[in-house]
Structure formats: structure tokens, C-alpha cells
Amino acid sequence: MKRWIGVGLALLLAGAVVVAIVLGGGGDGDGGGGTKDLATVRGVIGSEKKPFFDDPQVQAAFAKHGLRVEVDTAGSRQIATSVDLGKYDFAFPSSVPAAEKIKQDRKASQTFSPFYSPMAIATFEPIADVLTKAGVVRDSGSGYQVLDVKKYLDLVAKGTRWDALPGNTAYPARKRVLLTTTDVRTSNSAAMYLAITSYVANGDDVVNSSAQTAKVAQTISPLFLDQGYSESSSEAPFEDYLAMGAGKTPMVVIYEAQYASHLFAGDGAIRPDMRLIYPSPTVLSKHTLVPFNDRAAEVGRLLQEDPEFARLETRYGFRTADPKVFADLVASSKAGIPGGLVDVVEPPTYEHLERLISTIEQRYLASAKPSS
Amino acid sequence: MRLFTGRRLAAAALALLVASATAACSGDEQDPAKQDGPDVLRVLAGSEVKDLEPLLKEAAGAVGVRVRLTYTGTLDGAEQVASGGADGHYDATWFSSNRYLSLIDGAPARLSTQTKVMVSPVLLGLKKSKAHALGWDTKQVTWADIATAAREKKFTFGMTNPASSNSGFSALVGVTAALSDAGEALDRAQITAATPKLKEFFSAQTLTAGSSGWLADAYAKQESVDGLINYESVLLGLEGRVKEPLTIIYPSDGVVTADYPLTLLASSARKDLYGKLATWLRTPDVQRKIMTTTFRRPIVPEVRPDQRFGSAQLVELPFPNRRSAADELISAYLNQVRRPSRTLFVLDTSGSMGGDRIASLKQALSTLTGADTSASGQFSRFRDRETVTLLPFSGRPGVPRTFTVPEQGPDPVLRQIRSYGDSLSAQGGTAIYDSLRAAYDMVTLQPSDGDFTSVVLMTDGENTDGSSYEDFAAYYGTTPRNVRTFVVLFGDSDVEEMGKVASLTGGATFDAREGSLSSAFKEIRGYQ
Numbered sequence: 001m002k003r004w005i006g007v008g009l010a011l012l013l014a015g016a017v018v019v020a021i022v023l024g025g026g027g028d029g030d031g032g033g034g035t036k037d038l039a040t041v042r043g044v045i046g047s048e049k050k051p052f053f054d055d056p057q058v059q060a061a062f063a064k065h066g067l068r069v070e071v072d073t074a075g076s077r078q079i080a081t082s083v084d085l086g087k088y089d090f091a092f093p094s095s096v097p098a099a100e101k102i103k104q105d106r107k108a109s110q111t112f113s114p115f116y117s118p119m120a121i122a123t124f125e126p127i128a129d130v131l132t133k134a135g136v137v138r139d140s141g142s143g144y145q146v147l148d149v150k151k152y153l154d155l156v157a158k159g160t161r162w163d164a165l166p167g168n169t170a171y172p173a174r175k176r177v178l179l180t181t182t183d184v185r186t187s188n189s190a191a192m193y194l195a196i197t198s199y200v201a202n203g204d205d206v207v208n209s210s211a212q213t214a215k216v217a218q219t220i221s222p223l224f225l226d227q228g229y230s231e232s233s234s235e236a237p238f239e240d241y242l243a244m245g246a247g248k249t250p251m252v253v254i255y256e257a258q259y260a261s262h263l264f265a266g267d268g269a270i271r272p273d274m275r276l277i278y279p280s281p282t283v284l285s286k287h288t289l290v291p292f293n294d295r296a297a298e299v300g301r302l303l304q305e306d307p308e309f310a311r312l313e314t315r316y317g318f319r320t321a322d323p324k325v326f327a328d329l330v331a332s333s334k335a336g337i338p339g340g341l342v343d344v345v346e347p348p349t350y351e352h353l354e355r356l357i358s359t360i361e362q363r364y365l366a367s368a369k370p371s372s
Numbered sequence: 373m374r375l376f377t378g379r380r381l382a383a384a385a386l387a388l389l390v391a392s393a394t395a396a397c398s399g400d401e402q403d404p405a406k407q408d409g410p411d412v413l414r415v416l417a418g419s420e421v422k423d424l425e426p427l428l429k430e431a432a433g434a435v436g437v438r439v440r441l442t443y444t445g446t447l448d449g450a451e452q453v454a455s456g457g458a459d460g461h462y463d464a465t466w467f468s469s470n471r472y473l474s475l476i477d478g479a480p481a482r483l484s485t486q487t488k489v490m491v492s493p494v495l496l497g498l499k500k501s502k503a504h505a506l507g508w509d510t511k512q513v514t515w516a517d518i519a520t521a522a523r524e525k526k527f528t529f530g531m532t533n534p535a536s537s538n539s540g541f542s543a544l545v546g547v548t549a550a551l552s553d554a555g556e557a558l559d560r561a562q563i564t565a566a567t568p569k570l571k572e573f574f575s576a577q578t579l580t581a582g583s584s585g586w587l588a589d590a591y592a593k594q595e596s597v598d599g600l601i602n603y604e605s606v607l608l609g610l611e612g613r614v615k616e617p618l619t620i621i622y623p624s625d626g627v628v629t630a631d632y633p634l635t636l637l638a639s640s641a642r643k644d645l646y647g648k649l650a651t652w653l654r655t656p657d658v659q660r661k662i663m664t665t666t667f668r669r670p671i672v673p674e675v676r677p678d679q680r681f682g683s684a685q686l687v688e689l690p691f692p693n694r695r696s697a698a699d700e701l702i703s704a705y706l707n708q709v710r711r712p713s714r715t716l717f718v719l720d721t722s723g724s725m726g727g728d729r730i731a732s733l734k735q736a737l738s739t740l741t742g743a744d745t746s747a748s749g750q751f752s753r754f755r756d757r758e759t760v761t762l763l764p765f766s767g768r769p770g771v772p773r774t775f776t777v778p779e780q781g782p783d784p785v786l787r788q789i790r791s792y793g794d795s796l797s798a799q800g801g802t803a804i805y806d807s808l809r810a811a812y813d814m815v816t817l818q819p820s821d822g823d824f825t826s827v828v829l830m831t832d833g834e835n836t837d838g839s840s841y842e843d844f845a846a847y848y849g850t851t852p853r854n855v856r857t858f859v860v861l862f863g864d865s866d867v868e869e870m871g872k873v874a875s876l877t878g879g880a881t882f883d884a885r886e887g888s889l890s891s892a893f894k895e896i897r898g899y900q
Contacts, residue, residue: 159555173625173687175689178556226556226557228557228690229690232486236486236488243673244491247685271673
């Protein structure tokens with residue numbers, strides 16, 4: 001697996017080198033935006049940031065600073081473990097634990113965390129109502145609804161099916177009540193959900209020992225395994241949610257930014273019966289850039305400090321250091337998104353999160369499914 | 373500079389390349405790497421997406437991407453991608469689902485970006501009068517209701533072979549998940565527990581096929597069953613082609629849905645072409661065209677499905693997350709659940725079959741006895757409970773040998789078939805129609821009790837002895853006309869006349885003149 005990623009990236013890089021030689025030949029530019037004067041900086045990023053980097057306005061903003069940023073995508077776990085980072089100027093995973101590991105491995109001196117997004121749940125009003133009656137969803141008292149993770153875990157432990165929930169006429173499906181996630185073995189959003197559920201299963205404490213990992217894995221493995229097949233990238237299940245509705249995906253774990261970006265764009269993808277709620281507790285997916293050279297550090301600095309970039313980042317639903325930029329966009333687009341979240345916990349360190357994921361991975365490999 | 377030159381050359385050669393792309397689509401064996409301009413995206417696809425060809429031609433003008441599709445079966449394609457066999461020959465894959473593929477060890481690393489293009493659930497379409505008689509046109513129906521009606525022999529249906537085609541596999545997963553009453557993904561124990569119920573359900577299946585399109589065509593030609601389990605898109609597309617309209621049943625306990633992900637191979641250097649095509653396919657205009665011309669639901673939220681898709685909420689049933697569970701299910705279906713097969717092989721052993729040709733035939737037969745240990749090989753072997761007759765012929769029909777593979781412990785009988793095949797030798801003339809008639813005589817003398825009965829005719833040349841095609845056609849008219857002949861074109865087959873045999877009996881031809889005889893035999897297994 002490792003080797004294949006390496007080869008794939010090597011091929012991509014071979015192409016990029018040619019581009020860099022051709023484009024980079026002109027030396028420092030005059031800032032006029034002519035592409036021939038730009039210095040190419042290459043990064044490997046989590047796939048959810050690809051639309052941001054592909055945006056012509058973002059590219060134009062980099063060009064103003066003499067930079068041309070090219071990106072390849074990979075899962076955050078892959079970026080931290082199997083991707084050959086030697087071919088890149090920076091890595092930009094979607095979480096602090098992955099960035100920590102990369103910083104350590106590459107002995108990077110600094111990191112930038114220009115934006116973040118809380119983990120959220122996209123669902124539908126009738127589903128939220130059913131779960132409210134079941135005591136799993138409640139009002140946070142701060143203008144948004146939350147899913148009580150402890151109560152949700154109790155429901156899952158009992159193997160509860162949708163049609164067994166009291167007063168559920170809206171979604172009388174025979175299948176189990178399970179949040180849809182991506183594949184925890186490859187995708188960061190599922191790993192962030194793992195961070196949340198492991199915290200609760202560990203008695204409201206961040207997992208920080210092997211003994212806790214083993215114990216907690218017992219409770220939380222079914223959250224992933226019992227879903228059956230899950231997709232490898234964060235976009236896929238959210239796309240199903242938007243296009244196919246509650247039948248396929250009654251509730252899906254997403255980055256808040258995925259939902260918010262559609263609201264901000266006013267593209268009609270979010271229909272009136274759709275709801276954004278938050279797990280309680282939740283974690284923040286802090287997109288963290290690890291630069292391997294000065295040019296890449298400049299990319300990180302611009303993303304983190306330049307107000308023009310902050311505005312562009314917010315359009316993609318990300319929250320930046322200045323909460324006002326996000327709040328203004330929420331207000332002007334009349335998006336029902338809370339200004340801040342109360343119940344936020346920290347993810348485990350890279351080491352412990354990785355150990356949790358590998359424990360679940362072992363269960364996928366086991367020929368018989370663990371009883372749940 | 374070089375890029376532009378290349379583009380202009382490619383544009384000038386457009387007509388030529390379109391011609392060669394068409395040739396490739398029709399299944400000619402050509403090295404895909406040789407005929408590609410810089411704007412060609414080489415896609416290994418399931419035959420399910422064939423109906424998009426007219427639309428894909430527009431991609432050349434719209435975004436400068438020419439799409440060259442090469443078709444393969446679901447499992448074959450999955451194995452090809454997972455083993456790396458697709459690398460370098462193709463840039464992308466386009467199957468109706470990546471789920472099975474993603475479960476194979478090593479496959480996920482070969483796949484890069486995946487873009488869902490459209491959606492179609494696998495459903496039951498039933499003749500209107502039958503649906504009405506069952507009361508299914510007015511009330512909610514579950515798979516359990518359908519299984520009960522099947523047990524009571526109230527209707528019959530056709531479905532593709534789950535080892536060859538995704539619609540059959542999706543249906544099998546959906547029906548099993550619903551009948552097992554498991555709320556979570558299927559595992560081995562649940563499959564075993566559901567097997568008796570599955571047997572009842574599939575006792576109503578009296579038509580099978582290796583591809584969804586062929587199944588629909590066969591149904592449209594001769595409405596020999598009461599309905600089909602197939603993609604919603606195929607069922608909707610049958611409207612106007614059938615005498616009696618189909619009522620589409622949306623089982624309320626759930627379905628399995630195809631999402632047609634156009635998937636970039638990690639090895640491809642044509643990432644930009646892929647990106648252009650994927651983006652174009654998801655533009656609202658193209659999504660609307662897909663919906664109106666191929667009856668698939670759009671994947672982008674801006675385009676809403678129109679009223680023909682109905683308003684039923686489609687609950688998605690969980691799909692297995694381990695390959696072992698998926699394979700277990702296919703194997704249970706083939707060897708325990710479905711009606712048994714009765715298969716007659718009419719095999720040319722005339723003098724012209726000597727040397728390499730008879731060796732290929734022996735190898736092909738050996739493949740079907742389980743010598744091919746790949747998943748697709750195992751799923752195409754002679755099945756438990758299957759009755760296999762080998763009828764070699766030359767200047768006259770030889771002595772038929774019949775083997776019945778037992779329900780348990782198939783290996784000794786499979787070995788017997790293999791050694792019988794190995795004992796064949798080539799000499800003499802070619803009495804095709806006397807021999808084919810001998811096979812039909814056997815079937816007529818011993819009518820089978822609801823088995824899937826079919827004939828395979830393999831010949832490498834023209835008819836030299838005995839009765840003619842016209843004689844056979846006249847004879848065939850006197851039989852119950854319910855046994856299909858699948859013809860393998862080989863060596864110097866008379867293509868036109870063989871085509872007539874296939875169409876007379878409702879069968880099909882499989883071309884092994886360029887490819888291997890084993891592959892053709894494996895492909896035919898999907899129809900038996």
C-alpha cells in the first residue's frame with residue numbers, strides 16, 4: 001500500500017517538476033500576476049480542502065504574493081504514515097494529531113493552524129424529532145440542537161433499530177440506528193468521530209493509555225463495523241445525504257464546513273427539512289499546515305494571517321482565528337449556524353488515536369465479526 | 373507548444389479515432405495503449421454504462437475529453453483492477469458500484485479520486501396485471517412479502533447472475549439483508565441463517581443472465597417471466613418496449629443503490645482529463661440529460677428527480693464490509709439457493725480442432741471444474757447440484773456423458789469431468805446440427821423440473837456432415853422452444869450461421885476467435 005502511494009505521487013511529481021522548471025524560470029516576479037513569474041509550492045492535503053485550493057480566487061490571491069500552490073490529496077492518516085513527504089514542500093492534514101506526527105518526523109520548526117471546523121451531524125427535521133423523543137437529541141440552550149453522545153452509545157449498545165424508537169412514524173426503517181461515517185481506517189472525519197466517542201466511552205476523558213484503548217475499542221468498534229460498507233472520503237456520504245435524502249443517510253457525521261459552505265453559497269443544496277446538529281461533546285478538526293521550507297511557511301503564514309485569505313477560507317465554511325469574519329457571513333447569508341460551541345473536547349494524541357484505529361482495523365480483518 | 377501541436381493533430385484525426393473507439397467498444401481485442409490521442413480517457417467500465425455512450429460523445433466538444441470505454445464483467449473488472457492489470461492500460465474505471473472492488477485486498481491503493489455520477493436503486497418490476505392481482509400496486513410491500521408470494525409460486529422473475537453483474541449482486545445483498553432481519557451489515561452467520569428463506573425467494577427466479585442489458589432485452593423479446601429484478605433505470609427504460617407495462621415495486625424495508633462512481637486509477641497520468649470529464653458530468657445540464665435519456669436519478673442536489681421516479685422513501689440496506697461475507701453470499705446463492713442448472717456442452721472435436729485448439733478446449737473445460745482459483749474462476753465452476761452433459765461430436769454426434777455435481781463434496785465429480793475433458797481427441801468431420809439436435813432431443817426426452825437448462829455450442833468451422841441449419845430450424849420449431857443455445861465462435865466458425873442459431877433459440881454468441889476459450893466459457897456461465 002505504502003509503495004503504491006509513493007509511486008503514484010512520484011508520477012504526479014514528475015509532471016510537476018517539468019511545470020516548475022518551465023514556470024519557475026523567470027525568477028522573482030513584479031507582482032503583476034503573470035503566471036510565468038510564480039514560484040511553485042507543492043503540498044499534500046486532506047481532500048476536503050481541494051475545492052478551496054482549486055478556487056481561481058484563491059489561486060489569484062497566492063499569485064499576488066508570487067506563489068503558485070499545487071496540491072495532491074490524501075487521507076490525513078496516509079499523510080502521517082505512508083505518503084512520501086520528501087516530494088512536497090508542505091503537508092496540510094485536517095487534524096492536530098496527524099500534524100503533530102508529521103512535525104515530529106520531519107523535525108519541522110513550526111506549524112500553522114489557519115482554520116478549523118467543528119465536527120457536526122447533518123440530519124433531517126423528522127429524524128431529529130424522533131431522536132428528541134428518544135432523549136438522544138436535545139436543545140443545547142444556545143440556539144442549536146445537540147446529539148447526546150452518551151445516550152447515543154447506550155442506544156447503539158442495545159442494538160436499537162429505527163422502527164423500535166417510540167412514536168417513530170417518520171422513519172420506520174428496520175435497520176439499526178447508526179450515524180453514517182466514512183471509513184475510519186482512511187478518513188479523518190471518521191477519526192475525529194472516533195475521538196469524540198472514545199472520550200465518552202472512556203468516562204468523559206481523553207484516552208491516554210493502552211489499557212484504556214483496549215477497553216474503549218470494545219464499545220466503539222460496532223459504531224463503525226455495524227454500518228457495513230463505508231466510503232473512503234468525507235465528500236461521498238454527505239453527497240448521498242444531499243442527493244438521496246434520509247432513506248440512505250438519515251444522519252451523517254460531517255465537518256461543519258461542508259454544510260456551511262452550501263448555506264453561504266446559497267446554492268439550494270440545503271433544503272428546508274435539513275438540519276445541522278452537533279454531537280455533545282464535539283471536537284474541532286484543526287486544519288494544520290506543516291511547512292518543510294521557507295516558501296511553504298509563507299503559504300502557511302498567508303493562510304493564517306492575511307485577511308483576504310481569511311475571507312476566502314470562510315466562504316468554504318471554515319472558521320478562522322477572527323470569529324467576526326465567520327459571524328458576518330452567517331448573518332449576511334441568514335445561515336442558522338451557531339457562533340460558538342460550548343461542549344468541545346480535545347482529540348487523543350496521535351499515538352493513542354492511531355492505536356485506537358489499528359484496534360478497529362484488526363476487527364475488520366478478523367474473519368468473524370465481534371459480537372456487539 | 374508540444375501540447376498544442378498534439379491537440380491539433382488529435383482534432384484532425386477525430387473521425388479516425390472515433391472509428392477505432394467504436395471498434396474497441398464492440399469488443400475487438402486491441403491493445404488499448406496504442407490508439408490513444410492525448411485527449412483520450414481510457415475507461416474500464418461495466419456494460420451498465422453503455423447507454424451513456426451517446427452522451428459521452430458530447431464530452432469531446434464540451435470539454436475536450438474523448439472517452440474510450442472497454443467493457444468487462446463486475447468481478448472480472450474488480451480482479452483486474454485489484455491485481456494491477458488495469459494499470460497502464462486504463463486511466464479510470466466506471467462500474468455501477470465500487471463497493472465489492474473496495475473490499476479486495478490491495479484494490480483501494482490502486483484507486484484515486486472517485487466521483488459519483490448518478491444513482492439507480494435495484495428494484496422489482498412486475499407486469500401490471502400481476503402486481504394488481506397481488507395487491508402490490510396499492511400497498512407497501514416488503515421483501516418478506518415478495519418472498520412469501522415466491523414460495524407460494526404466485527409469480528416468476530428474472531435476475532442477473534450476482535457473480536457476473538452488479539444488479540444481481542446488489543439484489544442478492546438487499547434481499548438477504550432484508551430477509552435475515554439483521555439491522556447491521558451481513559456476516560457469515562446471518563447468511564447461513566437466511567439461506568432457507570433465500571431458497572424460497574429464488575425458487576421464483578426462472579430467468580438468469582450475465583448482464584442487466586441482456587436480461588432486459590431477453591425479457592422484451594419474450595415476456596416469459598412475470599417481472600425482473602433490475603436497476604430502476606432499466607425497468608423504466610423497458611416502458612414502450614414491452615406489451616404489458618411494468619409496475620415498479622419499491623420494497624419498504626430497503627434497497628441497494630448503484631452510484632456509478634467514475635474513478636481515477638492512481639497509476640494514470642491523465643488526471644486533468646479525468647477532472648474535466650467528472651466535473652462536466654456533474655453539471656446541471658448533463659445531469660438532466662442523464663436523467664431524461666437513461667432514467668437514472670441525478671447525484672447533484674441542484675437537479676431533483678422528476679415525477680417518474682416516484683416519491684417512495686428508499687431506505688438503503690447495509691452492504692457487507694468484508695470480502696469474505698460478500699463471497700460467501702455469492703457462493704451460497706450459486707451452490708445452494710438458486711434453482712440448479714442443467715447444462716449441455718456440444719463440443720466440436722473434428723479434425724480441424726487438433727493441436728492448440730483441442731488443448732484450449734481442454735483448458736476451458738478444466739477452468740469450469742474449479743482449476744481457476746480466482747474468485748471469478750470459483751464462481752464460474754460447475755455448481756453444486758448442477759447436471760452437466762458433455763456431447764463431443766465430429767462427423768456425427770458422439771456419446772454424451774452426463775455428470776451430476778452433488779450437493780456436498782463436489783470435488784470427485786469435478787475431477788471426473790476434468791479427466792473426461794482431457795481424454796477428448798480431434799478427428800473427422802463436422803456435423804453441427806445433427807449434434808445440436810441430439811442435445812435438444814436429450815432435453816426433450818427428460819424435461820427437467822424447473823432447472824435452468826441451456827446448451828453451449830462450440831465449433832471451430834463450418835457444418836460438413838448431416839443436416840443443415842434450415843433442417844435444425846424446422847426441428848427446433850417442434851420443440852417446446854424454451855432452451856437457449858449459447859454459441860462460442862472459435863477458429864473458423866461460420867459467424868453468420870452461428871448468429872442465427874443464437875437468435876433462433878434466444879441465446880447469444882461469445883467470440884473466442886481472438887481471446888481465450890476459457891474466458892468465453894466463463895462469461896457464458898453467467899447465463900446458465
